[in-house]
Amino acid sequence: MVHLKTKEECRLGNETIRVYTVELPSKHAEGILKVIKENIEGQDVIDLQHLRRFAKPKYLPPHWSLPVRKRTEGRPPTLYLLVCPANLISLKDVHDLLLQHPPFCSSADSWAYPLEIKEITVPMLAPTSPEQAAEWSELYWPTFYRKTNPFGAHPSSISKAESELQEPATDNIALPDMMKLAEEAGTATEKLGYGIRTGCVIVERVDDKTEIIAVAGDARLKPLPSETREDASCTSGNVMSHAVMRAVGMIGRKRLRVASSTQARDAFFLDLPLTPLEQQYFERDNLKPDGYLCLKLEIFLTHEPCMMCSMALVHSRVGRVIFEHRMSRTGGLTAEMVRNDTGPVGLGYGLCWRKELNWQFMCWEYTAAEYALREKEKEKARVLNGNDTEGPDEDHPEQNTTTATTICTSNAITGSHDDVNANLGMPSFTSIHV
Amino acid sequence: MVFGPIPNREYHEGFMRKAIEMAELALSSDETPVGCVFVHDGEVIGRGINGTNASLNGTRHAEFVALAEIMAKHPPSILKDTDLYVTVEPCIMCASALRQFGIRAVYFGCLNDRFGGCGGVMTVHSDPGVDPPYPVYGGLFREEAIMLLRKFYVQENNKAPDPKPKKNRELKTEILPITTPNVATPGGGTPSLELNKPILEKAAVAAKAQITQMK
Ligand SMILES: [Zn+2]
Numbered sequence: 181m182v183h184l185k186t187k188e189e190c191r192l193g194n195e196t197i198r199v200y201t202v203e204l205p206s207k208h209a210e211g212i213l214k215v216i217k218e219n220i221e222g223q224d225v226i227d228l229q230h231l232r233r234f235a236k237p238k239y240l241p242p243h244w245s246l247p248v249r250k251r252t253e254g255r256p257p258t259l260y261l262l263v264c265p266a267n268l269i270s271l272k273d274v275h276d277l278l279l280q281h282p283p284f285c286s287s288a289d290s291w292a293y294p295l296e297i298k299e300i301t302v303p304m305l306a307p308t309s310p311e312q313a314a315e316w317s318e319l320y321w322p323t324f325y326r327k328t329n330p331f332g333a334h335p336s337s338i339s340k341a342e343s344e345l346q347e348p349a350t351d352n353i354a355l356p357d358m359m360k361l362a363e364e365a366g367t368a369t370e371k372l373g374y375g376i377r378t379g380c381v382i383v384e385r386v387d388d389k390t391e392i393i394a395v396a397g398d399a400r401l402k403p404l405p406s407e408t409r410e411d412a413s414c415t416s417g418n419v420m421s422h423a424v425m426r427a428v429g430m431i432g433r434k435r436l437r438v439a440s441s442t443q444a445r446d447a448f449f450l451d452l453p454l455t456p457l458e459q460q461y462f463e464r465d466n467l468k469p470d471g472y473l474c475l476k477l478e479i480f481l482t483h484e485p486c487m488m489c490s491m492a493l494v495h496s497r498v499g500r501v502i503f504e505h506r507m508s509r510t511g512g513l514t515a516e517m518v519r520n521d522t523g524p525v526g527l528g529y530g531l532c533w534r535k536e537l538n539w540q541f542m543c544w545e546y547t548a549a550e551y552a553l554r555e556k557e558k559e560k561a562r563v564l565n566g567n568d569t570e571g572p573d574e575d576h577p578e579q580n581t582t583t584a585t586t587i588c589t590s591n592a593i594t595g596s597h598d599d600v601n602a603n604l605g606m607p608s609f610t611s612i613h614v
Numbered sequence: 615m616v617f618g619p620i621p622n623r624e625y626h627e628g629f630m631r632k633a634i635e636m637a638e639l640a641l642s643s644d645e646t647p648v649g650c651v652f653v654h655d656g657e658v659i660g661r662g663i664n665g666t667n668a669s670l671n672g673t674r675h676a677e678f679v680a681l682a683e684i685m686a687k688h689p690p691s692i693l694k695d696t697d698l699y700v701t702v703e704p705c706i707m708c709a710s711a712l713r714q715f716g717i718r719a720v721y722f723g724c725l726n727d728r729f730g731g732c733g734g735v736m737t738v739h740s741d742p743g744v745d746p747p748y749p750v751y752g753g754l755f756r757e758e759a760i761m762l763l764r765k766f767y768v769q770e771n772n773k774a775p776d777p778k779p780k781k782n783r784e785l786k787t788e789i790l791p792i793t794t795p796n797v798a799t800p801g802g803g804t805p806s807l808e809l810n811k812p813i814l815e816k817a818a819v820a821a822k823a824q825i826t827q828m829k
Binding site for chain 1: 686710
């Protein structure tokens with residue numbers, strides 16, 4: 181499983197700032213730092229805690245090409261000091277300031293330390309991984325990774341979640357089984373002609389014990405009382421019956437039932453069970469009483485949800501989301517828009533972690549090794565058969581260049597999920613809102 | 615322009631009046647007062663009030679309640695010739711649903727600067743995407759829409775068990791003028807809240823924050 185980058189991480193991760201640096205003998209380091217702290221205002225405004233204040237020459241980026249000096253040359257050891265951001269004070273003023281203090285002032289040994297202030301570029305914001313810190317240290321200035329992340333979930337929360345999901349306690353269902361159940365939910369409604377084989381599983385974790393509390397497949401194509409099957413107009417079907425909306429609806433209904441043993445009255449919503457699989461989990465009163473919406477629940481999805489469903493997860497206050505197939509043209513969770521190696525990867529909404537919304541949750545893309553193997557097998561079968569009769573391609577969205585805008589009748593969707601058909605005038609699965 | 619001139623304004627005000635009536639109904643049933651009607655060929659084909667509290671479902675917004683009613687009687691394709699009148703700008707979720715359904719146009723009262731999907735926070739109605747965008751027109755009975763929200767927050771506050779400072783229990787009647795809402799940001803970019811913070815419905819939000827704080 182790969183944790184998704186947040187919008188902020190994508191947007192701000194590479195912002196830089198100009199700062200002054202100066203080389204000075206180690207024994208004067210503290211003295212000069214004091215001078216800077218006392219005389220240059222506004223240093224608290226910008227947080228540069230992720231950068232070393234003093235750096236030994238040998239830790240500076242290779243492109244500085246500093247001469248290698250040996251102690252035997254009789255020169256005392258020196259350090260490089262990160263003075264302050266360049267926008268706080270002019271180069272001339274900082275120069276004048278340092279000239280007033282040892283070792284740069286006109287005292288006995290000042291001749292040995294010509295004052296040379298250098299303006300350099302450094303990363304403005306803290307790195308979000310040790311790898312990034314190492315990369316930045318090579319490129320800009322020695323950088324710390326402090327195991328914090330101002331733009332997303334705290335790294336320790338992410339690793340705790342990952343270990344809970346990947347190494348489940350005894351009796352808890354394993355992640356691949358959860359993903360398989362989501363797939364089965366989608367297949368079950370698809371078989372009935374109700375949906376497009378996308379599925380959703382909702383799990384509650386109480387004291388390290390997990391409980392599956394809702395399972396739903398997509399039902400956008402379930403014939404409505406009003407509808408005749410030959411309604412052949414291009415349609416997205418009943419948009420409100422995407423798998424996520426149905427699963428979230430089931431949770432609300434269950435809560436009502438557990439709290440008051442009354443049924444919700446609005447029969448217009450398709451969030452009652454439609455398949456035996458959905459029924460099996462819906463009928464169990466296995467959720468914690470007095471819960472609120474889907475607060476901190478865990479959501480397992482076959483596909484990255486659309487904007488509607490992504491925002492429904494925000495409104496429902498979910499805790500963790502894991503989806504298998506990225507939907508690069510319709511998905512609402514991915515914040516990344518382009519990758520160097522694969523090109524476009526998403527719309528860039530990143531709804532799982534937007535600071536302007538009132539709720540954030542962790543989100544992963546599921547990348548099981550078994551899954552990769554299975555795909556390889558499928559690919560092999562495809563090549564052997566010489567045609568594309570099976571197998572979605574939505575995990576390779578970058579190959580798709582069609583511009584279908586809507587999906588057509590139920591048969592067009594349920595009959596095929598292949599982009600191959602896009603060439604025949606049928607829409608591709610990658611343009612579908614999941 | 616979300617708050618641009620609306621051609622044939624009186625006609626649209628007639629339907630927004632019905633949406634306001636729905637919002638009043640929500641207020642009297644202790645739901646956040648948001649109401650809407652869907653209009654096809656000059657006729658109301660669906661109406662809804664926010665129902666998140668009664669359903670214990672955070673997605674049961676007025677638009678969804680109305681859409682579910684419409685789906686029971688009409689094929690989804692009817693929405694391509696249907697307009698929505700809603701007292702508060704649709705949220706990001708509803709804005710996306712409406713676009714997937716192919717709604718013809720959306721008329722709303724006040725901006726939703728916490729969750730708005732049609733200019734308040736994001737611009738889901740017009741961002742690049744696989745479905746055609748739809749036009750939005752804001753500002754119909756805006757003051758009334760805001761006052762309904764404020765009444766709700768004051769009502770909720772007065773129901774809270776412990777006594778509150780008097781100022782939070784009084785209804786503020788001053789309404790700030792319209793400022794420029796967020797402009798479109800293709801690709802789901804962040805409409806820069808810091809630079810261009812929508813301050814329209816702030817009073818209501820502030821009131822709500824006070825209530826939450828006190829609970
Ligand atoms: Zn969806």
